[in-house]
Amino acid sequence: xxxxxxxxxxxxxxxxxxxxxxxxxxxxxxxxxxxxxxxxxxxxxxxxxxxxxxxxxxxxxxxxxxxxxxxxxxxxxxxxxxxxxxxxxxxxxxxxxxxxxxxxxxxxxxxxxxxxxxxxxxxxxxxxxxxxxxxxxxxxxxxxxxxxxxxxxxxxxxxxxxxxxxxxxxxxxxxxxxxxxxxxxxxxxxxxxxxxx
Amino acid sequence: xxxxxxxxxxxxxxxxxxxxxxxxxxxxxxxxxxxxxxxxxxxxxxxxxxxxxxxxxxxxxxxxxxxxxxxxxxxxxxxxxxxxxxxxxxxxxxxxxxxxxxxxxxxxx
Numbered sequence: 141x142x143x144x145x146x147x148x149x150x151x152x153x154x155x156x157x158x159x160x161x162x163x164x165x166x167x168x169x170x171x172x173x174x175x176x177x178x179x180x181x182x183x184x185x186x187x188x189x190x191x192x193x194x195x196x197x198x199x200x201x202x203x204x205x206x207x208x209x210x211x212x213x214x215x216x217x218x219x220x221x222x223x224x225x226x227x228x229x230x231x232x233x234x235x236x237x238x239x240x241x242x243x244x245x246x247x248x249x250x251x252x253x254x255x256x257x258x259x260x261x262x263x264x265x266x267x268x269x270x271x272x273x274x275x276x277x278x279x280x281x282x283x284x285x286x287x288x289x290x291x292x293x294x295x296x297x298x299x300x301x302x303x304x305x306x307x308x309x310x311x312x313x314x315x316x317x318x319x320x321x322x323x324x325x326x327x328x329x330x331x332x333x334x335x336x337x
Numbered sequence: 338x339x340x341x342x343x344x345x346x347x348x349x350x351x352x353x354x355x356x357x358x359x360x361x362x363x364x365x366x367x368x369x370x371x372x373x374x375x376x377x378x379x380x381x382x383x384x385x386x387x388x389x390x391x392x393x394x395x396x397x398x399x400x401x402x403x404x405x406x407x408x409x410x411x412x413x414x415x416x417x418x419x420x421x422x423x424x425x426x427x428x429x430x431x432x433x434x435x436x437x438x439x440x441x442x443x444x445x446x
Contacts, residue, residue, distance in 0.1 A: 145440035147414060151365035153435035154418075155372060157427055164375050172371035 170253050185248040185298060186319035187213065189330070190312040192225075193303040203227055206298060210248060223248070226289060227300040228326075233284050234299045235273065235326030237265045238291040245296040249321055256325065266290070276327050299323065301330040350391045353409055366410040373417050382420055391416040 144150075158164050188210055192199040202209040206223035223245055226234040238256075255261050265272045269286045273279075280286065289297040301323040307315060317336060322328035352370065353360045361367045377384050394416040398407050421427040 145436040147411065148363065148365040149439045150432065150436045151368045151372075151414070153439050154427065154432055155368055157431060157435055158372065158376075161427070163379070163381075163426065164372065168375050169368060169371040172374050173367045 166255065166258065170255075182249055182319075182321035182324070183316065184213065185245070185321070185324045186316040187312065188248060188298075189300055189319045189324065190315035192300055193307075193315055194312055199227075199300075202300070222295045223298055224289075224295055225298045225300050226287070226326075228302045228329075230302075231283075231285060233273075233280050233286050233326065234297075235265060235269055235286060235288050236291055236297040236299060237262050237288055245291075245298055248298060249324055253321070273327065276322075278328055299326040304330050304332045306333045350388050350395065352413070361410070366413075369410060369414045369417060373413070376421075376426075381424060381426060387416065387420060390420045394419065 145153075155164075155166065155169065159166060188202065192202050198209065202225050206225040209225075210223055226236075228234055261272065266288050269288050270280060273286070291297050301319065303315070304318060307318070318331040318333070320328055320331060323330045361370070373387060376382065377387060391413060395407055395412045398412055398415075399405075418427075418429055418432065422429050
């Protein structure tokens with residue numbers, strides 16, 4: 141084990157080698173993971189978002205100090221040292237990237253998708269976010285400004301998506317069901333009630 | 338011999354699991370797990386073959402570390418690499434080179 145790179149680096153190297161040899165695609169690996177881990181990970185983040193939607197004080201604390209506020213939930217899976225939460229609005233849409241490698245708030249979002257660490261996504265989302273998001277299925281009106289946040293080892297970002305219309309009176313558990321991992325990265329909006337009916 | 342999920346999650350050398358789902362301490366474990374599963378699904382090796390490799394890997398580690406507890410996914414990863422080398426899919430040397438290259442990347446992680 142002396143001087144051997146960490147397992148995470150070796151796993152990334154193996155996945156890239158296997159992809160280069162044409163033996164698998166990152167999306168295939170994602171699909172297998174999703175098949176096995178549907179209920180953990182992103183549900184942590186979804187609960188945070190749902191609480192922010194129903195509790196104004198919580199929302200204010202979350203935007204002020206993401207890491208401390210998320211810690212109120214006591215999730216397992218490691219800490220996120222400094223977590224900054226960016227709230228989407230009618231005027232602004234936020235998207236998150238790590239341009240250097242693949243930093244990701246694992247404790248609240250679970251397992252990162254393959255596309256998040258794809259070099260093309262990483263470089264293009266910074267240069268042409270509106271187009272990249274549209275390619276991923278998210279069309280934003282021209283008057284909505286897009287801000288892209290670059291995560292690092294010290295600071296990780298989480299997007300607080302807007303609460304969908306038609307959810308008045310919904311409890312936190314039901315609201316959490318509308319929050320996808322991709323909406324917390326900024327690659328999608330929260331699901332609408334009619335999409336989960 | 339079934340390569341279905343029951344065989345995967347139950348039986349000898351099954352991964353740690355809760356409520357029928359494998360439990361991972363870190364994302365790399367899920368990637369390694371999924372790579373093994375995918376290669377199996379594509380027919381590069383049977384799950385019985387992989388499992389035999391994993392059992393042997395765990396036994397070898399325990400023999401070399403009497404009284405210590407093995408880390409499941411460290412053994413799992415090692416077993417997968419052994420199998421990939423044996424099948425001439427990917428060599429340990431190749432992985433070593435690429436890993437060291439990645440480890441030398443200029444960033445704070």
